[in-house]
Amino acid sequence: GENVEQHPSTLSVQEGDSAVIKCTYSDSASNYFPWYKQELGKRPQLIIDIRSNVGEKKDQRIAVTLNKTAKHFSLHITETQPEDSAVYFCAASDNQGGKLIFGQGTELSVKP
Amino acid sequence: EAGVVQSPRYKIIEKKQPVAFWCNPISGHNTLYWYLQNLGQGPELLIRYENEEAVDDSQLPKDRFSAERLKGVDSTLKIQPAELGDSAVYLCASSSVWDNEQFFGPGTRLTVL
Numbered sequence: 202g203e204n205v206e207q208h209p210s211t212l213s214v215q216e217g218d219s220a221v222i223k224c225t226y227s228d229s230a231s232n233y234f235p236w237y238k239q240e241l242g243k244r245p246q247l248i249i250d251i252r253s254n255v256g257e258k259k260d261q262r263i264a265v266t267l268n269k270t271a272k273h274f275s276l277h278i279t280e281t282q283p284e285d286s287a288v289y290f291c292a293a294s295d296n297q298g299g300k301l302i303f304g305q306g307t308e309l310s311v312k313p
Numbered sequence: 314e315a316g317v318v319q320s321p322r323y324k325i326i327e328k329k330q331p332v333a334f335w336c337n338p339i340s341g342h343n344t345l346y347w348y349l350q351n352l353g354q355g356p357e358l359l360i361r362y363e364n365e366e367a368v369d370d371s372q373l374p375k376d377r378f379s380a381e382r383l384k385g386v387d388s389t390l391k392i393q394p395a396e397l398g399d400s401a402v403y404l405c406a407s408s409s410v411w412d413n414e415q416f417f418g419p420g421t422r423l424t425v426l
C-alpha cells in the first residue's frame with residue numbers, strides 16, 4: 202500500500218523567512234496530494250492541493266511542487282508570519298478510493 | 314454552510330466501558346470517513362462510507378470497533394470494550410462526488426483511564 206514520508210518533523214524559522222516541507226510517496230498510482238494545516242486542538246484544514254497532471258500550484262504565499270518521476274512533493278511558504286505556526290500534514294490519495302495516507306506531520310514555528 | 318459536526322468533543326471513560334461517537338457530515342456529501350489521530354501523528358483511516366455502504370473498513374479493528382451510517386447521512390462509531398490504547402482523537406470527514414477535498418470535523422478526544 203501507499204506510504205508517505207514527511208520531513209522535517211520540526212521546523213523553526215524567523216518571521217519573514219521561507220519554510221519548505223518535503224514529502225515522498227511510494228505508490229505511483231497516487232494522483233492527488235493535499236496539504237493540511239492543524240492548529241493545536243483544532244481540526245485539519247486544507248490549505249492547498251495538487252493533482253498529478255500539474256507540476257506546481259500557487260496560492261498567495263503558499264505553493265506546492267510535485268515531481269512524479271521522483272515521487273516527491275513539497276510545500277513552500279514564503280514571507281512566514283507567526284500565525285503560520287501549526288502542524289502541517291501532507292497526504293496522498295489514488296483518487297479512486299479517496300483514502301488519504303498522511304505523512305507524520307511537521308511542526309512549524311515562526312518566531313517574531 | 315455548516316461544517317462537519319461531531320459530538321461529543323471530549324469523552325473520558327474507564328477501560329472496558331463502551332463509547333460512541335457521532336458525526337453529521339456536510340449536507341450533500343455522500344462520502345464519510347472516520348480517522349484515528351494519535352498524539353503527534355497524522356490521521357489514519359478507520360472506515361470510509363459511500364452513502365450507507367462501508368467501502369473500505371480494512372483498518373477497522375472489528376473485534377471491538379463498529380460503525381454504521383444507516384440512512385447515508387449521520388454516522389456513529391462505537392468502541393466496546395474500550396482499551397487504554399484507544400485514547401486518541403477520532404476525526405470524521407466528508408467529501409462530495411465532485412471534489413477530492415475532505416472536510417474534517419473538530420474531532421472527539423477520547424481518554425481511556
